[in-house]
Amino acid sequence: MGKRDQTNNDMLKGTLDMMVLRTLILGDAHGHTIAKVIERSSDDLLEVEEGSLYPALHRLEERGWVTSYWGVSEANRKARFYRLAPAGKKQLRSEVGRWRQMAKAIDLVMGDLLKEGGEV
Amino acid sequence: MSWRGLLRRRYWDNERAQEMEAHLAHEIEDNLGRGMSEEEARRRAYVKFGNPQKVRERIWQMNSFGWLETVLRDVRHSARSLRHNPAYTLLAIATLGLGIGANTAIFTVINGVLLRPLPYAEQDRVVHIDQVEKRTGSEPLGFSVQEFFDYRGQSRSFEQFSEYHSMLFTLLGTKNPERVVTGVVSANFFDVLGVKPVLGRLFVASDDSKDAPPVLVLSYAYWMKEFGGDRNVVGRVFQMNDRAHTVIGVLPPLPDYPDANEVYMPVSSCPFRMEPMMITNRDMRMVTGYARLKPGVTMQQASTELNAIRGRMVAAFPKSYAGWTGYSATLTPAKEELTHAARPTLLALLAASGLVLLLACANLANLALSRQIRRSKEVAIRMATGASAWRVVQQLTTEAAIVAVAGACVGLAITSVSIKLLVAYAARLTPLAQGVRLDGWVLLFGLGSSLVAGVLFATLPGLLAFRTRLTALQEAGDRAAGSERGSRIRTLLVMAQVAFSFVLLAAAGLMLHTVYNLLSVDPGFKLSHVLSMQINLNWTRYKDEGTLTNFYQQLLSRTDVLPGVQAASISWKPPLDPSGQGMTGHVLVDGQIASPTTPGVTVNYEVISPDYFRVLGVPVMAGRGFTDADTSKSQSVVLVSETMARHFWPGQSPIGHRLRSVNSKNWLTVIGIVGDVRQFGLDRAPDNLAYVPLNQSLIQNATLMVSTRGNPLAMTSQVEAIIHQIDPQQPVTQVRTLDQLRSQQLGTPRVTATLLGLFAAVALFITIVGISGTLALSVARRSKEIGIRMALGATRTHILSDVLRKGMGPVLAGMALGAAGALLATRGMAQLIFGLKPNDPPTFAEIGLLFFVAALVSCLVAGRRAMSVDPLVTLRTE
Numbered sequence: 001m002g003k004r005d006q007t008n009n010d011m012l013k014g015t016l017d018m019m020v021l022r023t024l025i026l027g028d029a030h031g032h033t034i035a036k037v038i039e040r041s042s043d044d045l046l047e048v049e050e051g052s053l054y055p056a057l058h059r060l061e062e063r064g065w066v067t068s069y070w071g072v073s074e075a076n077r078k079a080r081f082y083r084l085a086p087a088g089k090k091q092l093r094s095e096v097g098r099w100r101q102m103a104k105a106i107d108l109v110m111g112d113l114l115k116e117g118g119e120v
Numbered sequence: 121m122s123w124r125g126l127l128r129r130r131y132w133d134n135e136r137a138q139e140m141e142a143h144l145a146h147e148i149e150d151n152l153g154r155g156m157s158e159e160e161a162r163r164r165a166y167v168k169f170g171n172p173q174k175v176r177e178r179i180w181q182m183n184s185f186g187w188l189e190t191v192l193r194d195v196r197h198s199a200r201s202l203r204h205n206p207a208y209t210l211l212a213i214a215t216l217g218l219g220i221g222a223n224t225a226i227f228t229v230i231n232g233v234l235l236r237p238l239p240y241a242e243q244d245r246v247v248h249i250d251q252v253e254k255r256t257g258s259e260p261l262g263f264s265v266q267e268f269f270d271y272r273g274q275s276r277s278f279e280q281f282s283e284y285h286s287m288l289f290t291l292l293g294t295k296n297p298e299r300v301v302t303g304v305v306s307a308n309f310f311d312v313l314g315v316k317p318v319l320g321r322l323f324v325a326s327d328d329s330k331d332a333p334p335v336l337v338l339s340y341a342y343w344m345k346e347f348g349g350d351r352n353v354v355g356r357v358f359q360m361n362d363r364a365h366t367v368i369g370v371l372p373p374l375p376d377y378p379d380a381n382e383v384y385m386p387v388s389s390c391p392f393r394m395e396p397m398m399i400t401n402r403d404m405r406m407v408t409g410y411a412r413l414k415p416g417v418t419m420q421q422a423s424t425e426l427n428a429i430r431g432r433m434v435a436a437f438p439k440s441y442a443g444w445t446g447y448s449a450t451l452t453p454a455k456e457e458l459t460h461a462a463r464p465t466l467l468a469l470l471a472a473s474g475l476v477l478l479l480a481c482a483n484l485a486n487l488a489l490s491r492q493i494r495r496s497k498e499v500a501i502r503m504a505t506g507a508s509a510w511r512v513v514q515q516l517t518t519e520a521a522i523v524a525v526a527g528a529c530v531g532l533a534i535t536s537v538s539i540k541l542l543v544a545y546a547a548r549l550t551p552l553a554q555g556v557r558l559d560g561w562v563l564l565f566g567l568g569s570s571l572v573a574g575v576l577f578a579t580l581p582g583l584l585a586f587r588t589r590l591t592a593l594q595e596a597g598d599r600a601a602g603s604e605r606g607s608r609i610r611t612l613l614v615m616a617q618v619a620f621s622f623v624l625l626a627a628a629g630l631m632l633h634t635v636y637n638l639l640s641v642d643p644g645f646k647l648s649h650v651l652s653m654q655i656n657l658n659w660t661r662y663k664d665e666g667t668l669t670n671f672y673q674q675l676l677s678r679t680d681v682l683p684g685v686q687a688a689s690i691s692w693k694p695p696l697d698p699s700g701q702g703m704t705g706h707v708l709v710d711g712q713i714a715s716p717t718t719p720g721v722t723v724n725y726e727v728i729s730p731d732y733f734r735v736l737g738v739p740v741m742a743g744r745g746f747t748d749a750d751t752s753k754s755q756s757v758v759l760v761s762e763t764m765a766r767h768f769w770p771g772q773s774p775i776g777h778r779l780r781s782v783n784s785k786n787w788l789t790v791i792g793i794v795g796d797v798r799q800f801g802l803d804r805a806p807d808n809l810a811y812v813p814l815n816q817s818l819i820q821n822a823t824l825m826v827s828t829r830g831n832p833l834a835m836t837s838q839v840e841a842i843i844h845q846i847d848p849q850q851p852v853t854q855v856r857t858l859d860q861l862r863s864q865q866l867g868t869p870r871v872t873a874t875l876l877g878l879f880a881a882v883a884l885f886i887t888i889v890g891i892s893g894t895l896a897l898s899v900a901r902r903s904k905e906i907g908i909r910m911a912l913g914a915t916r917t918h919i920l921s922d923v924l925r926k927g928m929g930p931v932l933a934g935m936a937l938g939a940a941g942a943l944l945a946t947r948g949m950a951q952l953i954f955g956l957k958p959n960d961p962p963t964f965a966e967i968g969l970l971f972f973v974a975a976l977v978s979c980l981v982a983g984r985r986a987m988s989v990d991p992l993v994t995l996r997t998e
Contacts, residue, residue: 031139032146050143050169054136055178062182073142075149080139 021092030079129183194518217530219480222473224535224566232556241314246454249409254446262405277422278411282306285407286379290658293358303381304390320354320369327386334365334389340373342382376551423451462549481577488578524574528567545871615934621883622938628880629963631873637955644797645736651832652694654854657820686827689732696861710778723808735827743775743792750813758788764808803954895927895982907994916987923986927979
């Protein structure tokens, strides 16, 4: 289980659900794609641990935020596809709101230090 | 985690496993696309994914309740281990089941009688008010109407205050003319009780006025019995006391309190209560009072107020209360009146069944302890391989809980089987017995007590056995370490068992002796071959002396000549009547100056026809009995019992002396002495009894007694035929033999003795099992030691006496403890026993002997096994 960056990883735990939901806005996807999309779009800064991804997907499905079905992947293989449910969309909206607030708060506290090139 | 998830977790596990496989396949494909070798691609994919098995486990756990998993596993494991040890399991379940069964059965009765609230609104405020005059007797006096008016008019403590009495009237208009028990009450009586009708309405104030049309309220039981619950009964009209009475309502089911009344009528309808004499004469007492306390008023305050009113009455009417120094008004909560007869018996039985349960627990602890000792190795291994102490305790508790639940089931089964008998038994003690049934509380009690008892007593020894955990592994064979501590606890448990069961056996012994004493007590009259039946004449038809005398004379002369009849008599009540009361009154003796503070002495009257003593075989000791010549025209005469003769005329003959009732001017001349009888109860010393002739004191409610040559009940129809020849409308009730009346008297102590005996037998059985089990285990564990000792020259006698000493030691100590405990405990039984003291030495000696022999036999069995130890065999196995 690669741990590229410890800090990164901790942050991931709290936000994995949000990012999975975000990914599904683009369209239905199976687990492998979801993990790849998150990694790619973070410029490979984030690595999704499959050990967390599948329990997370299970949790999301149990809460009714996503639904799933068996389908055929682009690689012509059997795969389980996830689709964003209306409740999941709502959840994503509220998570984004929460995240935005937190980011703003952190921004205010850290001030210039967070700007590119800010020195301690 | 959710129940849905729990139920579908196998499905999800399968789904996710496939999904992850697909993920890996994709990853491998990607890796191949990056130009890796097949093997490398696969390796990389797996390295990146981690362990799919672990992910599956995580998801599996997400779908489960963690604790439930553990519990289920424990239950499965426990059930398996219990199945492998059926002897322990069955014995433990049986022991606990017996203890729980006994307790739950008694609790069911206590719950129904003592704990469940009465069907009255705010039952604690319902009280019975009466008066006593302690100098002359403890029986309640009742009120005269004038007294009742004083108490009701002047008191401020009560929200409602109602008068009450109960009489027999003939009700005409149903299939047959019927004698009905009639409660005669103020209109607000049902407000006192706080009950609402199930049909129609109850009395209102206007029903109580003098010219109101007569109305009736039916009791629920009578409505069901006589009218089959017909709702059209309201509005029906019945003739009673020559007047038309209209039914206005039906009561809900209520206990038979104050009496087993079948119908109720307002005071204004009762011809006796409305006689001008009865209303105006302060000394004629025929009613009693029921009241509802105002909220916030205490019993003490109400009682103080009532007695202040009584004081004012005494001051205002000194003639009526001359010398009444022990005079007071009494206040008793309805609940207490309904339960006081049952309370001591039920509590004694609860204590007994509690002891049985304690014993069962001790036995359970003993069983569990020996099982634990045998299993200490298993536990030690489990702990050495990583089980936490807590997990092991959990496991043991689960096992105990399974035994406890099974025990509760056995116990509840015993309860439900015995409930019918118990209701019949409790009905002798209280009208509330109808309310005894299995309900949620009983189930809760059974299960709860079983769980507490079972878990506590099956786990504690396990905890103690724990201290041995690691050393157990080093020990070889049966000689598990810690057994020393274990066997000391076992010895103590055996001692406790012996002590508890000794107490129970002593109590049962006392009760058995009581029944025997009651059976062998001489009542003073003959019991066999006497038939008794109640004839309550309709007073409107038999108003005057002539018709009454005529009826009785015809009845007696026709019955006398029936073949098979020896003699027939009329009296007020038969001896041993279940009501347990006669007609009482205060008498003055001519020539003896009544003490200035005493208005007279209470005696019991019996009104009899001349052949009464012949029917009962009571000897006339001096003077003469009554004859047909004693009539209303001749001198007023009286016969006295030996006890009464001794009381009033010690050392001299009473014949020729005169006495009179305090309320009467008419002197009665004593013409003879008759033998003492236990008229009101086999357990009651003979009372002062005065007999007056029927013709000089006519009664409308009478008992016909017939002494027969053959089976008395066989004569019933012939005697009834005679009664109906004389008056076709005359009901006959309470047809019984004197033997039946005696059995009825003996019923309560008999059942108490049976129950206690049963408990004691269970206790003895459990204890003997405990003693022999403990001893057998100790012999088995010491077989090597015994073998060595025998090899070194100990004789079999030595070995036997050693085993006996070890076995009987705790038994004797337990017996001593038990005897001391029994001396204390049986004091509470003083009210229940007859003819012996609670510390009756013969009973204690018998029980001691019984115990000693039983214990000795069980020790000898173990001793025999010890003697048969072959030193060669045991030494070889070492």
